[in-house]
Amino acid sequence: MQTTLADRWRGRAEAEEAAAIVRKCVHCGFCTAACPTYRLLGDELDGPRGRIYLVKRVLEGAVPTAKTQLHLDRCLTCRACEPACPSGVEYGRLADAGRRLVDESVRRPLHERAVRAALRAVLTRPRIFAALLGLARQLRPVLPARLRTQLRPARPAGEWPRHARPRRVLLIGGCVQPALLPNVDAATARVLDALGYETVVPPAAGCCGAIRQHLGDPAGALEAARRNVDAWWPQLEAGAEAVIVNASGCGTQVRDYAHLLRDDPAYSAKAARLVAATRDVAEFVAEHAERLAVRVAPAAAAGDAAGAAVAGEATAAAAAPSATGRGGRPVRVVFHAPCSLQHGLRIRGVVESLLARLGAEVLPYADAQLCCGSAGTYSLLQPALANDLRTRKLAALERPAPDLILSANVGCIAHLDAGAQVPVRHWIEWVDEMLGRDGGNPVVRGAETGD
Numbered sequence: 001m002q003t004t005l006a007d008r009w010r011g012r013a014e015a016e017e018a019a020a021i022v023r024k025c026v027h028c029g030f031c032t033a034a035c036p037t038y039r040l041l042g043d044e045l046d047g048p049r050g051r052i053y054l055v056k057r058v059l060e061g062a063v064p065t066a067k068t069q070l071h072l073d074r075c076l077t078c079r080a081c082e083p084a085c086p087s088g089v090e091y092g093r094l095a096d097a098g099r100r101l102v103d104e105s106v107r108r109p110l111h112e113r114a115v116r117a118a119l120r121a122v123l124t125r126p127r128i129f130a131a132l133l134g135l136a137r138q139l140r141p142v143l144p145a146r147l148r149t150q151l152r153p154a155r156p157a158g159e160w161p162r163h164a165r166p167r168r169v170l171l172i173g174g175c176v177q178p179a180l181l182p183n184v185d186a187a188t189a190r191v192l193d194a195l196g197y198e199t200v201v202p203p204a205a206g207c208c209g210a211i212r213q214h215l216g217d218p219a220g221a222l223e224a225a226r227r228n229v230d231a232w233w234p235q236l237e238a239g240a241e242a243v244i245v246n247a248s249g250c251g252t253q254v255r256d257y258a259h260l261l262r263d264d265p266a267y268s269a270k271a272a273r274l275v276a277a278t279r280d281v282a283e284f285v286a287e288h289a290e291r292l293a294v295r296v297a298p299a300a301a302a303g304d305a306a307g308a309a310v311a312g313e314a315t316a317a318a319a320a321p322s323a324t325g326r327g328g329r330p331v332r333v334v335f336h337a338p339c340s341l342q343h344g345l346r347i348r349g350v351v352e353s354l355l356a357r358l359g360a361e362v363l364p365y366a367d368a369q370l371c372c373g374s375a376g377t378y379s380l381l382q383p384a385l386a387n388d389l390r391t392r393k394l395a396a397l398e399r400p401a402p403d404l405i406l407s408a409n410v411g412c413i414a415h416l417d418a419g420a421q422v423p424v425r426h427w428i429e430w431v432d433e434m435l436g437r438d439g440g441n442p443v444v445r446g447a448e449t450g451d
């Protein structure tokens, strides 16, 4: 679309970038049907083409209103519209830039500003978040039923592997996951340990910056990126082979560090190298699928040396269970691919293939490309729309009667688990259990903790 930047935006990098993105759009509307909020609300302005038009008008000098802001706020930044677009419009970048430009002109009501400031302050500080979450969990018995459902007890993490390994990888520390789902990092470390890798979490690293980026704090997002580059760089220099991410929302943000820091001479080269070394845990583990497959069911049946060959540990291999569900049949799973995994990182089918190779029956379901409604802080800022999307997503996921719903991002797992009839877990926890390394913290086989 022809777009002429208004004088007030000339020279502003994000406005120039946004205008370049808008110019790629040919207004064809192929993206509209892919958009969850358009499907829910049926309003052109709650779909990608309508939102692009709103941003274009702002770039050309129109004064945005609270209504403009609302339509942009309702966007999940799920990026389901991107693969549907024949012109390669980078809608996710446009949405972030457009929101920032609109927020400069439209002052939010006090309570909205307070909620956003609280989310930025609490969710990005792991210690504060863990303390508040721990307190809330203690108060859980006296909370209203709706809040009790949202606030599941934590599943214990089990042991972190203690073996020294010749090969090493980094795991990003993250912000909410260690407190919300403590078993995910531990399960990741155990699976990597079984493959012969030691997992290091540099203590100085922290939140990837995605929360600040999407809550209109680009300076805070850049600060987080620089802090993580500083924390990870010495480990990479010392021979760590990859930066592993097990929350795809964080992975999408980390993969963007090279772009975010492109104009910073002190960080641009380091960021580019870090991005090249960053792997979603699915990409990394899938390369070892054959070794893991030997380890899972046959190792349990034979109790033997074939499985032990993965990392030379006969005891763990002998304890490995086979991938069976109720009645001895293969465990039936559905995999909810987070938007950040399938649209952000463009990793599609990798986890499903790995799960099937390890013996699970992976069931198809309808509308797998649609967002579950979690979307970072969206479920907190737009709870009605987020709950509608969750209801639709769970109906689709549970229709084939799975034993388990598996996913790959902390936000989706917590959001879906609060409304699901079957357990919702990170897929790495299931692999961990299949390797018999879950330390008595079963995903499939036993009762859940607390509920």
Ligand code: SF4
Pocket (backbone or CB within 6 Å): 034, 035, 036, 037, 038, 046, 047, 048, 051, 074, 075, 076, 077, 078, 079, 080, 081, 082, 091
């Ligand atoms: S990012 Fe998602 S919610 Fe936003 S316009 Fe695109 S498809 Fe719709």
Ligand code: SF4
Pocket (backbone or CB within 6 Å): 024, 025, 026, 027, 028, 029, 030, 031, 032, 048, 049, 052, 084, 085, 086, 087, 088, 089
């Ligand atoms: S599909 Fe792409 S080019 Fe067509 S309207 Fe949507 S964003 Fe614009």
